[in-house]
Amino acid sequence: MGAGHMWRDFPIRSNPPHDWCLLPDTGWDALKLVVLGTEHACRRPRASHESVPRKKDQEGTDQDLNAYLRDGGIEARPSGFEWFIQLPLGFSTGNQLDEHLNQEIMKRDWEPRYPTDTLQAMTAILRPLYEGPGSKTTAE
Numbered sequence: 001m002g003a004g005h006m007w008r009d010f011p012i013r014s015n016p017p018h019d020w021c022l023l024p025d026t027g028w029d030a031l032k033l034v035v036l037g038t039e040h041a042c043r044r045p046r047a048s049h050e051s052v053p054r055k056k057d058q059e060g061t062d063q064d065l066n067a068y069l070r071d072g073g074i075e076a077r078p079s080g081f082e083w084f085i086q087l088p089l090g091f092s093t094g095n096q097l098d099e100h101l102n103q104e105i106m107k108r109d110w111e112p113r114y115p116t117d118t119l120q121a122m123t124a125i126l127r128p129l130y131e132g133p134g135s136k137t138t139a140e
Contacts, residue, residue: 027068072115
């Protein structure tokens with residue numbers, strides 16, 4: 001996925017499956033969505049009863065995240081949603097997946113400094129986890 005209207009293609013689910021993980025609002029995690037695409041990720045509308053200070057904090061977070069994405073040539077992610085990814089087989093938490101990503105990046109002696117570098121590294125590491133024999137699909 002890259003240009004166009006990719007974010008609106010992510011399915012909206014009021015209750016993502018139990019083996020899916022809520023992503024923090026960071027550029028790193030938004031890149032996971034780009035790599036995994038709509039087959040292994042979804043969104044849910046954010047609760048509308050948040051306090052004014054919390055909404056202002058979220059606006060700042062969204063601005064920072066979208067600046068990071070733009071630096072990588074990726075369109076801004078719409079606000080107002082929580083984002084989820086399906087965890088690959090063998091992973092039970094998002095932290096485990098992050099540890100795996102970091103270990104693989106270090107093992108390969110990569111130093112992704114820019115969003116485009118990080119996206120390349122994530123693609124090389126994540127896609128095989130979702131495409132290999134015994135991998136999960138959303139049809140399961």
